[in-house]
Amino acid sequence: MNNRAAIAGAAAGTFVLAAVSLFVGVIDLTPLDVLRDPSALTLLIDSRFPRTAAPLIAGASLSICGLILQMLVRNRFVEPMTVGTGQGAALGILLVTVFAPTLSIFLKMVLASSTALLASLGFLLIARRLPPTQPLLVPLVGMVYGGILGAAVTFFAYQADMLQFIETWLSGDFSGVMRGRYELLWIGAMAAGLTYLIADQIAIVGLGRDASINLGLNYNQVMILGLLVISIVSALTVVTVGAIPFVGLIVPNIVSRWFGDNLRATLPVTALAGGALVLLSDILGRVLRYPFEIPVGTILGVLGAFAFLWLLYRGPKHAH
């Protein structure tokens, strides 16, 4: 399967899912209703379209961030939500909610992105000191590091009597998405989309520091740019819909298995596949226990486990 066919296939699949998503929900809605009934159109615009767009955007940007982080750290087993970036964002939002609740939403986002960036930088500094011969140490250390940050978040939330917020930030769920409540995600999508402009640079950074310097790349600058995007996307996702696990991990790994790591070619596929996966999970969450909902994180956990098993046993073979 070549790249163009893959992009076309992923785009077609995403389109079908999006069409399905528009007409799946507690209130019955058919395409015909939209033409006949103005209130049906309102439902579509106020609820179903946001509900369809949010998983697509969140999935696409988180997959891109997962891929970028994997390149920056040079390790396949990390994603922003397992190395403390998500927890860093949650910590920032918590602090700003407690100490400066009157700040504008924009400034709150800036602060949350900054703490996410600090948390990611902290992880990167630790990860650099780990022996490259032990690739599994990186994700393990990331989980411990994220766990410590998460503990700090929980502690502060407990002190401030805000534990229920932690729940909404750290477990992804699209059930609250409506027009006017999810638009921040678009900013994250733009940040993630802009990485296409530095796709080559990030791919070169993935080759390592020596190779980057040899090719005249400003290694640290690309590193910081990448981390910045990851932090912004993570912060916006955590605030808007909550942390969504696995997607940043599985999607880049599957895409890389098939198409390799030439980011200029694989970023679009990664984004489409990530969006489609999260949207599919959300549709399943809406349908399986209809009219109740299962959070997207739970569905993704199950799908992700199967995807990984499939990848291990049936994925494209290659010699080592």
Added chain:
Amino acid sequence: MISIENLSYEVGTARILQDVTVTLPKGGMTALIGPNGAGKSTLLSHVARLLPIQTGKISVDDLEVGNCDSSALARRLAILPQQVHFATRLTVRDMVAFGRYPHSQGRLRSEDHNKVAEALEAFGLTPLQNRFLDTLSGGQRHKAHVAMTYAQDTDYLLLDEPLNNLDISAARALMALLRDLADNSGKTIVIVVHDINFAAQYADHLVVMKQGQIACEGKPVDLVTKALLTDVFDTDAHVALIEGKPFVMP
């Protein structure tokens, strides 16, 4: 011309390089030889700005390493480090094409495509160009790395132990190719090799290092003697002269 003046490098209390001053001539092939731990790779890494200069000064023609624009130096000088390990999955062609980054900034023009094709052809990689690197043998992967350095098409090529992983035919082919680049394309090749015989056979100029210092330099025929092996390499080997070139009996 690469001129290195008073270069010292310390890690903790260990002095890896001690006040090294040496000039590597422009054109031809210069080989750095010396026992393990003599500082050859460290010296090469300094020239290629992979290590920060603690004391001393290095310049490549008019460019002062560490103070000049890194991308300008990337169009002048390329290095193949000793151990290249790429964790990412790239096709041979993609990776060789990254060698063009200093010239193209990612947007390959037709001359870049030509250079990539030329590099693939020179190393016999054209049939493998769409294979992923992790599906190749160690030797083939190594050739792809050298091809990437070749595609960078710089005046100076620094290669740190490029003969590792290569069988005798591939090693000779690579040395012949480098020799050809030096003779017919006006490139300057600086190479670290362990096999003194390869160095003596192909290089124009030898620089011998020992314990972080330059022990001696000169033409292979003057330099490779029983005395050198005893003094620098601490081994008692016999040196024969075959077709006018020194040959160390293993």
